[in-house]
């Protein structure tokens with residue numbers, strides 16, 4: 001089970017190739033900017049300056065996973081939304097999310113094995129479907145996310161998708177009391193998915209243009225919703241859902257006002273490491289969450305040095 005960040009980044013490179021200076025995963029993306037306003041109801045659970053009620057500037061990046069810069073915007077793979085909040089107390093808060101409620105690996109080894117199974121066969125230049133089948137059969141923790149992706153077409157726009165933090169995090173209040181939470185961002189434009197016909201008729205690139213056009217029409221908003229866990233809820237497994245009946249709380253509103261190609265824009269050189277957190281929000285011992293930080297650092301170091 002002992003996977004290193006270097007092994008993981010090598011596996012991304014072996015599967016997708018290397019585009020020098022670019023992200024090894026979520027390479028295709030669009031920058032955006034906006035703001036967040038937290039609600040005082042959240043301050044009862046977290047002392048983070050995110051929930052002060054002040055307007056917090058946000059740098060965002062919307063993306064598609066994998067290391068192929070030409071991946072089609074119709075691909076039945078997740079969509080990402082990464083947020084960097086610049087808080088009034090000078091600290092930063094990151095949230096780096098995708099649009100599936102669960103992740104496809106309970107341990108880093110599962111993702112590593114998936115990347116290896118996806119490596120193109122030298123004979124055909126394509127992944128071997130038998131290897132993917134064998135991977136699925138031997139890694140049951142990959143099935144829930146794969147099932148969600150098979151049953152839900154991708155969104156019509158980055159603006160019409162929910163995005164999920166997936167991991168369980170801790171909200172910590174002024175008195176150091178901890179509440180387990182899972183968060184998600186729900187689009188005020190409504191959740192809208194591509195039809196099967198659109199999946200075959202749309203061009204490879206439309207998500208960036210649609211987001212730029214949408215922001216030119218006016219601000220795009222998401223409600224930040226937190227699900228409150230109770231003791232005993234799964235804390236360290238991002239492949240397992242919580243019971244449906246947990247209390248949910250609206251804790252703020254994200255507003256995206258501008259979008260632009262990533263080259264040279266503010267989001268390009270950010271490492272959206274999900275462990276960058278403000279006082280009042282903390283990680284659990286989820287092995288996937290904890291592994292992300294060194295993996296992102298390895299990818300970031302390479303791309304910053306032009307490799």
Ligand code: HEM
Pocket residue numbers: 008009022023024025026029061062063079080081082096097098103107108111164165166167238270271272288291292295296297299300303
């Ligand atoms: C073991 C599990 C994971 C590994 C090894 C991994 C690896 C990576 C790497 C190497 C990058 C590129 C970093 C950079 O160069 O800046 C990345 C980006 C990203 N990952 Fe992960 N990831 C994992 C799990 C997740 C999970 C669970 C989520 C969502 C909850 C997620 C969402 C994203 C998003 C949205 C980006 C793009 C961030 C941006 O726009 O810069 N990843 N990931």
